[in-house]
Amino acid sequence: MEASQLLKGVLDVAVLAVVRDADGYGYDVVRRLRAAGLEEVGDASVYGTLRRLYQAGALTSYVVPSDEGPHRKYYAINESGRSLLEDETKIWRAFSDAVDGLLEPREVAA
């Protein structure tokens, strides 16, 4: 089982969770996901997910001007995104509980 395959299913909830903690721009979100332990997360997947969530209205964006480098587009979560995150969190918890339960060694029925 490859972590990258699993990631595809949970990338939305992971990205939403990262942006809920603090607004972030694309590469910043990639780094925070990796720092959190999702080291195999694909750069393009995160970037594409951010764009999709933004298109879907779950995120807002704003541009931060910079004297040193070019302007940077930050993404922030909004109400719609928060409720999406809540729903997906519930689904994830139920799913992971179920898998955890399956993985626990059980006594063989007599």
Next chain:
Amino acid sequence: MSDVRTTKLDLANPEVEAYLAAVRDELGHLSEAERGDLLDDLALHLAEVAGDEGDDGGPTGLVARLGPPARYAAELRAAAGLPAPPDVGSRPGSVTSTGLRDAVVGSRAGRLAKSAWRHPWTGETRAYVRQLTPAWWVLRGYLVVAVLAWGGTNGADSFPVPSVAGSWFLGVVSVAGAVAVSIAVGRRTTRRGSRWLVGALDVVLALAAIGALGNVGGDLDQVTYISGPDQAGYELSSPFGPVTNIYPYSRDGRPLDDVLLFDQDGRPLRAAFQEWWPDGCVRIVEYPTAADGVAVEFAYPQRYSLLPQGPVRFGGPPCTPTPARPPVPLPAFPAP
């Protein structure tokens, strides 16, 4: 809000530009709006990835860090929830009909081509070739001028520095101008249609360059080196090289003309023929003639003059003659 990095981002990084162009190319099946939206900040994003190199001990190079552009584009498109490309060879502008395309794609060769096209190595090669495109723009500027010069009657004279209207200076200036235009064209040609047109012209130029180089090669083969009269055997030489002329003076310091020189056995001394002159003009030697009309080849100093048809270089282009030899200061003689 997270901390804002203040590292200067290099947006003009050619590696980033090449990678971005390759990704854009891969997303050619999307509408302009969809693609623009997806690639909106990607240049910035890629510049950051490139700028991060070395910080984390990871591999260097965008392809090494992000994978081939084709895979990156596919991942990006999938994550953004946009449709996959219909199939290889069916991008907008392709003229293959659906039936034909299906036959091609469905065939064994078609499947092979498709898997080769999607192989990571193909993506890496394409990204690498893309990085070389600025070098081609420079070469293209040179070739445009050089091919015209090589194709002329004096092609050999224009290699490697093309001469325009017989002038290497004009040639260099023309090349500089052509390179600037070529780069400008290269940077601005982003639409698919115009890229095809420029690509076709590039092929024509490359073929013309190969043909013209053949012409130049032939010319170079035909260059003959004029050598001095060899019937005399050894020509005069000094520790500084061949002696091409002798300037005799009388003991009171007067330059002498038409002095005949012989060696210890009474054989006439022959100076070497001077082939090359600082101004590049071809010169011939003019011998004085004896009473019987025979040229006296061992009379010194020898006189060189430009060709009767005027000042020209080898091969024919005109030249500007400068004095063949600066005035020689008179040697000082001890008082008798």
